Amino acid sequence: MKQATLLGCGKIGAYYDIDNPNLTLTHAKAYFLSKDINLYKVIDKDLIKAKKIATKYSCKYSDMPTKDDLKYSDIISIATPTEFHFEALEYLYANNYKGKIILEKPAVSNEDEIEKLLSFNKSFLEKIHINYIRRFDKTYSKILDDLKTNKYGSIEKIEANIFGTMKHNGVHVINILNYIFESKPKILFVSQKTTILKYLETEVIINTLDTIYLNFDLVFFTKDKKIVFDELGYRLTIYKTVSSKQFKDALILNKIVTKSILHTYAADMISAVLQNQKTIPTVYEGIEDMRIAKEIECWQ
Numbered sequence: 001m002k003q004a005t006l007l008g009c010g011k012i013g014a015y016y017d018i019d020n021p022n023l024t025l026t027h028a029k030a031y032f033l034s035k036d037i038n039l040y041k042v043i044d045k046d047l048i049k050a051k052k053i054a055t056k057y058s059c060k061y062s063d064m065p066t067k068d069d070l071k072y073s074d075i076i077s078i079a080t081p082t083e084f085h086f087e088a089l090e091y092l093y094a095n096n097y098k099g100k101i102i103l104e105k106p107a108v109s110n111e112d113e114i115e116k117l118l119s120f121n122k123s124f125l126e127k128i129h130i131n132y133i134r135r136f137d138k139t140y141s142k143i144l145d146d147l148k149t150n151k152y153g154s155i156e157k158i159e160a161n162i163f164g165t166m167k168h169n170g171v172h173v174i175n176i177l178n179y180i181f182e183s184k185p186k187i188l189f190v191s192q193k194t195t196i197l198k199y200l201e202t203e204v205i206i207n208t209l210d211t212i213y214l215n216f217d218l219v220f221f222t223k224d225k226k227i228v229f230d231e232l233g234y235r236l237t238i239y240k241t242v243s244s245k246q247f248k249d250a251l252i253l254n255k256i257v258t259k260s261i262l263h264t265y266a267a268d269m270i271s272a273v274l275q276n277q278k279t280i281p282t283v284y285e286g287i288e289d290m291r292i293a294k295e296i297e298c299w300q
Contacts, residue, residue, distance in 0.1 A: 001036065001037065001038050002036060002038070002075060003037070003038050003072050003074050003075075004031040004034075004037045004040055004073060004074065004075045004076070004077070005040050005041045005042070005069050005075075005077070006028055006039070006041070006043065006076075006077045007044075007076060007079065007088055008043070008077075008081070008084075009043075009044040009049045009050050009052075009079075010080075011026075012025070012026060012079050012131075013026060013027055013077070013080075014027070014029070014042065014079075017266075018053075018056065023263055024263070024264045024265070025265065025266050026266055027266060028042060028053055028056075029057075030267045030270045031270065032059075033267060034271075037074075040060065040072055041054075041059055041060040041062065042057070042059060042060075042061050043062050043064065043065050043069070045063050045064075047063050050063065065091065067095055070092065070099075073097075073099055074099045074100065075100040075101070075274070076092065076097070076099060076100070076102070077102045077103075077104075078101065078102070078103045079104050082104075082106060082109055082168070085104070085107065085113075086117065089103070089117065089120075089128070090116070092124075093120050097127075099127065100127050100273055100274075101127050101128045102129050102131055102270070104130075104131050105130050105132055105168075105171055105172075105175075105286060105289075106167050106171055106290045107130060107283060107286030107287055107289075108287075111294075114287050114290070117283070118287070125283050125284070126282075128282070128286075129273050130281040130286035132171070132281045133233070133266075133269065134172060134176065134229070134233050134262070135176070135179065135279050135280075136279065137261055137265050137268055138268060139261045140229070140233070140236070141279040143236065144180060147180055147220055147227065148180045152220075152222045152238075153222035153224060153225065154222060155221070155222055156202065156222060157204075157205075157221040158204040158219065158221070159204075159205050159218075159219045160204070160216075160217060161209055161215055162208055162209070162215065162216055163209055163210075163211050163213075163215040163216070165293075165297065166206075167293045167294060167297060170208070171289045172216065173204075173218060174289045174292050175281060175286075175289045177197075177199055177204060178285065178289065181202070184288075185198060185204065186198045190299035193207060193209075194206070194207055195208070195296055214232055216229075216232045216233050217229065218230075218233070224240060224241040224251075225241070226238070226239040226253055232262075234260060234261060234263070235258065235260055235261070236258070236259045236261050237259075238255075238256050238258075239255055240253070240254055240256050241253060241254070242254040
């Protein structure tokens with residue numbers, strides 16, 4: 001059985017689902033529940049936090065990684081605060097770590113770290129996978145592939161609502177659109193609350209909301225369909241135009257599919273990494289996404 005180590009016992013590392021048996025959202029729980037992986041160790045500078053997670057999942061804990069941890073680990077998750085992502089990657093690289101790496105987004109913090117990261121050898125960089133959670137979900141990735149191949153018709157417009165910064169949350173949108181269009185966007189307009197991009201001939205409007213709740217909505221419009229990911233992406237709804245009974249010669253949207261998704265995304269993420277699935281976001285994608293996000297933020 002493969003051994004896993006978790007660096008960082010914060011929300012996405014271990015706490016989002018710690019008291020909810022119906023969700024598998026964190027690296028720690030996904031490793032613990034996996035039939036193919038044993039959670040070997042959790043590491044956090046806050047030893048009290050690390051000990052709580054270690055007790056919960058019956059594994060070792062410490063405040064710093066050791067060379068032995070690297071030797072015994074087939075897969076390592078980096079779920080530390082963003083400013084420590086590169087430090088963790090640099091430690092793994094310097095100590096010749098051979099296993100797989102799952103890195104929380106954004107990949108690193110700044111352009112200097114990007115250049116240093118790209119100086120690492122290719123075999124190490126190819127071990128790194130970025131956790132854009134929506135790309136790992138099978139239903140989500142199937143819809144994205146259908147959009148990519150115009151199964152629903154050509155995409156005429158895209159709208160998104162996000163909370164927080166472009167670098168931390170907008171990168172989810174950027175990563176998805178880069179995947180679908182396989183091109184870099186043109187930046188048409190940026191203000192404090194609104195960003196307008198253009199991918200090929202498709203306009204994208206991204207609204208940044210000041211909310212007290214977590215928010216992520218992504219809506220695709222085609223000629224006769226509307227595909228909506230909302231509730232942080234946990235709900236998928238597809239609408240199709242039909243003739244209106246109330247208004248002559250008018251079309252309205254009729255709901256044809258509603259699904260609840262993403263509730264086991266961390267488990268899907270780890271499974272995808274182990275199986276080398278094509279939907280796995282690479283470190284190169286993560287770097288490109290962050291560069292676009294930073295370019296947008298520089299315009300504000």
